[in-house]
Amino acid sequence: MVSVRPVVASDEEAWLKLFRAYVVFYKASVSEEIIATTWRRLLDQDDNMTALIAVDDDGKAVGIAALVFHRSTWSAGWYCYLEDLFVASDARGLGVGRALIEATYAEADRRGADRTYWATQDNNATARKLYDRIGTLTEFVQYRR
Template structure:
């Protein structure tokens, strides 16, 4: 049985390999300073970014999720952006990803949010198989402008 709970400072050594694997999957890298800042933000109860960690029966960290709420122009309640979701490759397909999304959805309901949304790469077929079961593909295309 997978257990999921909010990330705390003591989880850093278990969170870090999952975070680095997530960045590697997306062919990205961040400085050690940015990684440290990200973890500090997630584990700071006064910061608006939240995180949770999934552990298997043996206590091994097998997944992470990060999210935050933001105001929206199209609804009374906020929207919740699920920014990062990663499940260890050896446990994919076993319900961990669904459970982590459920954690964010439950949090969003408790925050009176109007919706939870996220982005993924179009060729991320493994994740999209799950996403197509738990959410609606809106058909939107993502654009961005990087700022220095």
């Protein structure tokens, strides 16, 4: 069993461990300064960002999600962007990802968001199996500068 809740300041060490593993998983690079800034933003509700943490029965953090709430030109309300979703390698396949997404949906609903969305790499087949069951794949392709 896993429980999901908003992060609190005392989760910092566990969140940092999981976030750094997430960055490694995507073969990316994020400076320690940006990681520290991100953590502060996640705790500061005025920034329209929040984070969830999944904890197993033993109290071990096994997954994280970062949510960004923003306005849209296509809606009078808010959108919820699930920017980061990561499950520890030893907890994959145990329902942690699903629990984090369901908790994301619940937080988006609580805040009245009209849409919840996220992105993943095309080759992330394991995660996409879950996403195909609990979300709708769109036809959009992402570009960036």
